[in-house]
Amino acid sequence: MATSDASAGTRVEQCDLCIVGAGLAGINALFVASRYLSPEQRIILVDRRQRVGGMWVDTYPYVRLHQPHPMFTAGNIEWTLGRDRAYLATKSEVLDHFQHCLNVIKQRVRVDEFFGCEFESDDESDGTVRVTCRSSDGEHVVIDATRLIKAYGFGVAPNDALDISSSRVVSVSPDFCDMRGDEMRASDTPVWIIGGGKTAMDTAHALITEYPGREVNLVAGSGTFFTSRDKVLPSGARRWWRGKPFSSMGLELAQMFDGTNETEVAKWYRETYGTSVTTQTANFLLGVLSDAENSTIVAGLNDVIMDYAVDVVDSNGATDMVFRSGATKAVQAGSWIVNCTGYVFRTGRPYEPYISPGGAVVSIQPRSATLHLTSYMGYFLTHMLLLDKITEVPLYELDAYELWSRRREAGSYALISLAQYNMSLMSDALPTKVFTECGLDFDRWYPLPRRMIALARYTRTHRRDRERWRRALDTLRERLDIRCGPLVGTR
Ligand SMILES: Cc1cc2nc3c(=O)[nH]c(=O)nc-3n(C[C@H](O)[C@H](O)[C@H](O)COP(=O)(O)OP(=O)(O)OC[C@H]3O[C@@H](n4cnc5c(N)ncnc54)[C@H](O)[C@@H]3O)c2cc1C
Numbered sequence: 001m002a003t004s005d006a007s008a009g010t011r012v013e014q015c016d017l018c019i020v021g022a023g024l025a026g027i028n029a030l031f032v033a034s035r036y037l038s039p040e041q042r043i044i045l046v047d048r049r050q051r052v053g054g055m056w057v058d059t060y061p062y063v064r065l066h067q068p069h070p071m072f073t074a075g076n077i078e079w080t081l082g083r084d085r086a087y088l089a090t091k092s093e094v095l096d097h098f099q100h101c102l103n104v105i106k107q108r109v110r111v112d113e114f115f116g117c118e119f120e121s122d123d124e125s126d127g128t129v130r131v132t133c134r135s136s137d138g139e140h141v142v143i144d145a146t147r148l149i150k151a152y153g154f155g156v157a158p159n160d161a162l163d164i165s166s167s168r169v170v171s172v173s174p175d176f177c178d179m180r181g182d183e184m185r186a187s188d189t190p191v192w193i194i195g196g197g198k199t200a201m202d203t204a205h206a207l208i209t210e211y212p213g214r215e216v217n218l219v220a221g222s223g224t225f226f227t228s229r230d231k232v233l234p235s236g237a238r239r240w241w242r243g244k245p246f247s248s249m250g251l252e253l254a255q256m257f258d259g260t261n262e263t264e265v266a267k268w269y270r271e272t273y274g275t276s277v278t279t280q281t282a283n284f285l286l287g288v289l290s291d292a293e294n295s296t297i298v299a300g301l302n303d304v305i306m307d308y309a310v311d312v313v314d315s316n317g318a319t320d321m322v323f324r325s326g327a328t329k330a331v332q333a334g335s336w337i338v339n340c341t342g343y344v345f346r347t348g349r350p351y352e353p354y355i356s357p358g359g360a361v362v363s364i365q366p367r368s369a370t371l372h373l374t375s376y377m378g379y380f381l382t383h384m385l386l387l388d389k390i391t392e393v394p395l396y397e398l399d400a401y402e403l404w405s406r407r408r409e410a411g412s413y414a415l416i417s418l419a420q421y422n423m424s425l426m427s428d429a430l431p432t433k434v435f436t437e438c439g440l441d442f443d444r445w446y447p448l449p450r451r452m453i454a455l456a457r458y459t460r461t462h463r464r465d466r467e468r469w470r471r472a473l474d475t476l477r478e479r480l481d482i483r484c485g486p487l488v489g490t491r
Pocket of ligand 1: 020021022023024025026046047048049053054055056059063064065066067072117118119120151152153154155156198199343344374375
């Protein structure tokens with residue numbers, strides 16, 4: 001329904017739920033809402049992008065899922081791809097699945113898409129949340145909603161090429177220059193990949209497999225390791241006896257992390273479940289890589305430099321890459337410099353609590369993280385909101401942005417401990433169906449008997465272990481002086 005706000009001359013839309021963000025977190029929130037709202041109720045889905053899919057809409061074209069595709073979905077909506085369950089979906093397949101999820105949900109509830117629409121502000125009073133947005137043609141749109149879910153995620157946006165001084169090299173961003181495209185194919189000059197995370201691995205793998213023999217170099221910063229897909233997601237019949245369900249692995253990791261010992265935990269995790277291209281690995285960002293992908297990249301790389309590139313400069317007929325340490329490296333004229341530096345935590349959004357003081361606005365972003373992944377936050381917090389439990393259960397929130405800037409090495413382990421703690425609280429508050437309908441759960445990779453064993457163990461121990469996880473989070477807060485604890489004053 002739309003009315004007109006006479007004072008401002010602006011169109012005012014009314015709805016029961018407004019979701020800002022049509023990425024994986026938003027589509028999971030939408031899935032959950034379709035479980036509670038009736039077909040007559042109205043949901044408005046707002047996104048500044050022109051379609052559903054979030055960061056997948058405009059990230060680099062050769063990106064692939066790092067997990068088997070069935071576990072990347074909204075709720076329990078199944079893929080229609082018809083591929084082996086181990087298959088890693090491509091960008092276009094992921095985007096098709098997003099559209100499929102939206103179509104399925106729209107058969108259950110009324111969803112109006114406000115794409116190309118920038119959310120600007122919200123104001124909660126007298127049981128209504130007034131949401132102000134601006135459409136792509138510059139017009140103000142006002143939405144009066146009973147509830148609002150801001151599923152911003154990490155604010156991932158395409159990377160620009162690195163701003164470098166040299167005019168003899170080509171500086172590109174993978175988001176605007178396809179490594180498999182005509183320009184790259186027509187050239188045979190060396191490629192320098194700047195970065196060591198998932199984008200760098202995808203880029204190195206694409207280049208090495210597309211152009212065998214071409215010089216591909218990596219500037220890997222302080223190095224990143226990945227969870228080995230072979231160790232945690234073994235394929236075929238090996239699922240019956242190899243690997244470890246993620247819930248058991250999460251328990252193991254949270255048992256070990258005490259809020260101070262991230263170096264020791266990282267060493268153990270890397271040796272037990274990890275894989276990496278470089279020997280030095282200070283970072284772990286929850287990425288997944290197979291041993292085969294790792295070996296292909298290691299075998300195909302020419303030079304690996306453990307440093308941070310700051311510029312490429314021309315002087316006296318030579319071209320040099322300049323590093324943060326002050327070291328330099330001669331670079332052949334015509335080389336490609338590919339910016340694969342990180343996407344997350346680039347810009348700091350102001351803090352806001354995961355649930356507003358009035359209890360009607362949920363916010364899913366890293367300043368008040370409640371779980372390890374935004375997709376899980378979209379799914380579980382929406383259940384908590386629509387079951388009116390969200391202001392009752394004292395979830396911990398963690399300022400992951402601040403944590404990253406103060407002690408990045410602790411980031412992933414703290415998030416996993418946070419997820420263990422909050423999932424433990426939520427599993428006491430939410431009905432079992434919520435968990436059985438969660439298709440994001442990596443444990444689904446394993447045959448049912450193994451999942452049941454993992455679940456039985458979790459059920460037996462999580463209440464007992466909760467105190468330990470809370471202590472680790474409290475220790476982290478005291479040690480690093482970051483926001484990490486239950487919300488004060490909202491309940
Ligand atoms: C290169 C890369 C590869 C990745 N690969 C994987 C993978 O293989 N598997 C995996 O599980 N995860 C992967 N991830 C993590 C990935 O970010 C998440 O899986 C997921 O897609 C994030 O979803 P999201 O909804 O939290 O955020 P996003 O996808 O960023 O969606 C948030 C949406 O909110 C919208 N929005 C934000 N602010 C506003 C505003 N003010 N007004 C209107 N709209 C707004 C944005 O336009 C965006 O569409 C990858 C991340 C990166 C960067």
